[in-house]
Amino acid sequence: MSNRINTALVIGGGVAGPVTVMALRQAGIEATVYEAYDGTAEGVGAALGLAPNGLAALDAIGAGDLVRGLGDPMNSIVLQSWNGKRLAEIGNPGTLEATRLVMRSDLYQALYAEARARGIRIEHGKRLVGVEEGKDTVTAQFADGTTATGELLIGADGIRSTVRNLIDPAAPQPRYAGLQGFGSVSTLAGAVPDTGGKMLMTFGKRAFFGLQVLGGNAVWFVNLPHPQPMTQAKAVAYGAERWLKVLADACADDRTPALELIRHTDPAELLITGPMENIPLLPHWSRGRMVLVGDAAHAPSSSSGQGASLAIESAVELARCTRDLPLDQALKQYEALRRPRVERIIKQAERTNSNKAAGPVGRVLRDALMPIGMKLMNPEKLSAHLRHRIDWAAPAA
DSSP: OOSOOSEEEEEOOSSHHHHHHHHHHHTTOEEEEEOSSSSOOTTOSOEEEEOHHHHHHHHTTTOHHHHHTSSEEEOEEEEEETTSOEEEEEEOOTTSOOEEEEEHHHHHHHHHHHHHHTTOOEEOSOOEEEEEEOSSOEEEEETTSOEEEESOEEEOOOTTOHHHHHHOTTOOOOEEEEEEEEEEEEGGGGGSOOOTTEEEEEEOSSSEEEEEEETTEEEEEEEEEOSSOOOHHHHHHHOHHHHHHHHHHHHTTSSSTHHHHHHTOOGGGOEEEEEEEEOOOOSOSEETTEEEOGGGTOOOOGGGSOHHHHHHHHHHHHHHHHHHSOHHHHHHHHHHHHHHHHHHHHHHHHHHHHHHTOOHHHHHHHHHHHHHHHHHSOHHHHTGGGGOOOOTTSOOO
């Protein structure tokens, strides 16, 4: 594997897949996306934050302005307790643009359309079942009996990655964070106080609630502590009507608009996003001519607010490394550039999840100590992860 590569196969057509292929194309490497599902993911997923570092990574491949037209700015996050006491406000420093709060479906459609506009091939109905590595190539084997061959196979296939298991059958599996996720977009925004471009996040007595009013709609979510893991399929099977009653009970004592929003949510409009999970630290990101990117390699829980942004960063860095280095060196350099950063953010998200699921004593301590801790925190240090920039023109070595 001493030569630089010219072709690649990208497994997975969500957010990371199209970005990876666009970055590879800019690096002079031809690649195709192979997506397991027969159709596109329009209308799938809840809201997510695309942070300044994620937008900057998209700028490196000329795609940042695609996203800036989506959603609305999230100028800061206001943390408060169940009784409305403000615990802290975390804002983007004035030198940074605001995080964009976008619907995952809108982000997916914009990236998908841009990839197609750039002449990138995206094949659907290609569920990966195996690989065969040669001296200079790797061949993907799909469930429909077809194959595809390239010089590198990239797993952009999410938190339940098939490629990850092919690289290392003993790789850690997704780890449950003790929380189930729900959300919706409500037209009741007129009856809810405007949040002024801020995301309000409340540590409730029995659940964590987030709200931002966007363009006349109220985007809200609930992280519900749930001691036993439940798959998304089981959560959906439990039924939206039953979950809405559970969520209403969980938020009933909190001084937030949660209860009113939940009570006026049509069960058909409730997004059941399932268990909040992350990937424990992986011993291997690559093997031979296979490598992981995005959630397949490093999936912080949604509490990080960095899942999509980190996936985009990694896609761009992988393309830069394969552009400049022989493959074996490129994969080592890619991991060296990315692993310390993503593992630090994963650990920070784990601490956030612990705060969300705190018991009565933990709540009292958290509410008392958080305002003090935030005042002592250096604002520059707090926003350091948002300032990360990739210099596309610089050599990757």
